Amino acid sequence: MTNLILISDTECMRESKREQKSPWAKTPVANLLRYRSSGVYFARVRVAGKLIRQSLKTNVFSVAKIRLADLTQEQRKAAEVGKLSASGKMLFGDARRIYEERLKNNQRLKATAKQYRIRTIRDLEKTWSGLNATDVRKISERDCLEWAAKYAEKYSPTVYNNTVGTLRHILEIGIRAGARYGNPASAIPKLKVRQKVLKLPEQKQFLHMVEAIRSAGGAFSKGCADLTEFLAYSGCRKGEAARVHGRDCDFKKGEIAVHGDPATGTKNWEVRRVPMIPDMLRLLERIRSERREDEWANATVMEVRECQKAIDSACRKLGLTRITHHDLRHLFATRCIESGVDIPTVSRWLGHKDGGALAMRTYGHLRDQHSAAMAQKVSFTES
Helix, strand or coil: CCCCCCCCHHHHHHHHHHHHHCCEEECCCCCEEEECCCCCEEEEEEECCEEEEEECCCCCHHHHHHHHHHHHHHHHHHHHHHHHHCCCCCEHHHHHHHHHHHHHHCCCCCHHHHHHHHHHHHHHHHHCCCCCCCEHHHCCHHHHHHHHHHHHHHCCHHHHHHHHHHHHHHHHHHHHCCCCCCCHHHHCCCCCCCCCCCCCCCHHHHHHHHHHHHCCCCCCHHHHHHHHHHHHHHCCCHHHHCCCEHHHEECCCCEEEEECCHHHCCCCCCEEEEECCHHHHHHHHHHHHCCCHHHHCCCECCCCCCCHHHHHHHHHHHCCCCCCHHHHHHHHHHHHHHCCCCHHHHHHHHCCCCCCHHHHHHHHHHHHHHHHHHHCCCCCCCC
16 A cells, blocks of 8 residues: 655745745756845855855846856866866876867857867877877877877978967866976967968959859869859858758848858858849849749758869869869959958858958958049049
């Protein structure tokens, strides 16, 4: 026979009164309390046997939940590092594992940025024999400099600098754990990254290239030619172009809604508006005329997602310098600036968030050339 424990109404009332007298109010989320008098939320979490109570400095429940998760994660990281360093010894592999875990849980980094950092870690392991099994205390500046000298011979300055940065971050974990003093990788000098010299096709060369792609005779030749034009006429990234649907093309306003997606390597989740230049308008009107009206709105405008092989083939055939998908983005910006569009406006069309600083560094020389050409038209004397 099952024994039932009955709680009387009186006992329930007593329990409720005790809770009301407490300065702390429970919440639906475990380890999250609210201080009644101020309404501020506090974390109350036990990590590695230690009870931690800390203000989350907010009275907004949704914000408090996020901060609770962040605090819990940081405390667990600290406990893990402390456990490893308790013996006074930390291997590089231990620090590397902690760094990878932090990368994985970092919500501010794009997936592609995380993947890139992981690649630099793998490069470190591949090019520095026995690194993971080395005590971080025994890694010297000389060791770092010798590795860096060999690494610089095989990799570009950009890859070199980023991999050095990763090495510093991992060693910093050992420093904060008390396993060593000073970062030996700080002695490694950075390499100067030279800006890429853009060799873009002229107007007629681009049109010839598009025609060569379109007439190549392949099953996807037409789609590749359309994508090549779309990228050049919009300045979109390849991943962004793949997500443009017919409903995103507003012919009345003459603009395209471009959706970003960090998971695929593009910038931001926000939607930006790109104007339809005359060439783009003609391209989209032609594509729409070839589709059924009921399929235009919900179908992607582009039939293919990439066209690099088609571009490579056309460039070889015409004797042009090879260009990439991203170079078509540069081509759009270049044509805009050469046509007199100011750099801050071009920067907004490209989706930059720096007010035009990057565009100024990349395309500033075009503005200067345009300015010099316009100056020749200014005269105070009669011709």
